[in-house]
Amino acid sequence: MRTLKVSAKGWIKGILFNVATRCGMWKFFTRKVKPPKILMYHRLADSKIIPGISSANFEAHLQHLIKYYQVVPVEEIIAGANSKGEYANKVALTFDDGYVDFYEKAWPLLRKYNVPATVYITTEFVEQKQWMxxxxxxxxxxxxxxxxxxxxxxxxxxxxxxxxxxxxxxxxxxxxxxxxxxxxxxxxxxxxxLDVTISDFPISDFSALTWQQLHEMEKEGLDIGSHTVTHPILTRIDDKQLKNELLESKRVIESHIATEIHGICYPNGMPNDVSDAVTKVAKECGYQYGLIAYTDNVDKNNKLKTNRIPAAENTAAFAFSLLA
Ligand SMILES: [Zn+2]
Known part of the structure; x- marks a missing residue:
């Protein structure tokens, strides 16, 4: 029953979105000043076993964003988190983990539409030392x-x-x-x-970006942040490991790229995964902001717990999520 209700709602939203964009009315919905938003993406994928947004839908997202919003670097939103007006109707794009499809699929589209983005990488994954x-x-x-x-x-x-x-x-x-x-x-x-064999390191569809790809994209304007060393749940590891995950990932990334790392995106990023102890260590390690993956009960003044909204696959659902 719930599924039926949800799909009927989605269907109505789809019709409303199509009609409103075709007759030029969508501008009316986005006209009212909206708080800035940070969108959370993971992968672009067109395969049934890989979760992600299709390249075609991602391109539709970008077309929608450049038509109705100002897409800015994430740090511009963080810097103005308490302001109104000037920072309204701004959106930033973030990608977690650092899968190779960011280079193959997302980056060419981001460049095509001249849209900035930040990718948060897990360093042992990029070093090709571990699976997610x-x-x-x-x-x-x-x-x-x-x-x-x-x-x-x-x-x-x-x-x-x-x-x-x-x-x-x-x-x-x-x-x-x-x-x-x-x-x-x-x-x-x-x-x-399950009676299967599995390789020690990720097979092609599940592999990470390489440092070379990151260098290339950084030169073209990509912003890079940390997503820890090994992607653990940070509230489940001891103090020593916590400090290592946050500090070592920053150090390794900075040893490979030209600029200082300002942002951390916490693995999993749900309320139980990011404690005050975690944000305290993040601050001590030199991070200026931290990204979480939920929106309820968030202290808007705490830059080390900056909320994001997940990017919906469906373009109509995506467009409606930006109106909140
Ligand atoms: Zn992740």
Missing amino acids: WPDKVRVMLNATSLTKVNIPHVGTLHLSEENFEKNWHCISDHCLTLQESERDSFLQDLIVL
Whole structure:
């Protein structure tokens, strides 16, 4: 029932968006001064096993943004977070993790429309030393030839194509409750349970940007920030590890690029993942701002907990989310 209601709402929004943009009325909706917004993207992907926004939809997002908004660097929004008027109707684009599709798909479109963006990279991922663990789960689920599996603490999963996303969520949600070492051993057990093999380092669709690609894009105007060293949940690691994740990622990025790193984007970025202790260490490490991934109950004066809105795939939903 809920799905029906949600899809009916989406359908109505779609019609309203199409009619309003075609007859030039959308300008009316965006006319009223809106607070600045920071959009959160992860991947551009056109494959069923990779979560992300299609290149075509991303291009539609950019066309919409340059028509109705001022797209500015994220630091311009952070700097004016408390101001009104001058900073209204501004939008900034951010990309998390540092997957290679940013270079292959997003950056050419961002350049085409002359739109600034910031990418937040996980340094061990860029050094090609680790998988992003949720991808490992995707690859395993895609590779298994089993039709059913019983996973301790998760339950029995029916491994059909139509259950792919649901199964991935069941396993990933469980992983998010585990400490890092427990999660690694759970994923090792999962390899055996699903009867698959998996390479030590990410396969092509799941690999990271290289330093060379980052250099090239930086010269062309890309802004780069930190997304830690190994992408842990920062509230689940000890003080020493926390400092290392924040400081070492900054140091490594700065050793590769020409400018100082000002921003950190916290892994997962939900309320339980970013404590006051985390933002305190981020400040001590020299970060001027930190990005989270939720919008409720946010202190607008705390730049180390700056909120973002996820970029919806569907262009109408995307356009409506910017009106809030
Ligand atoms: Zn991330």
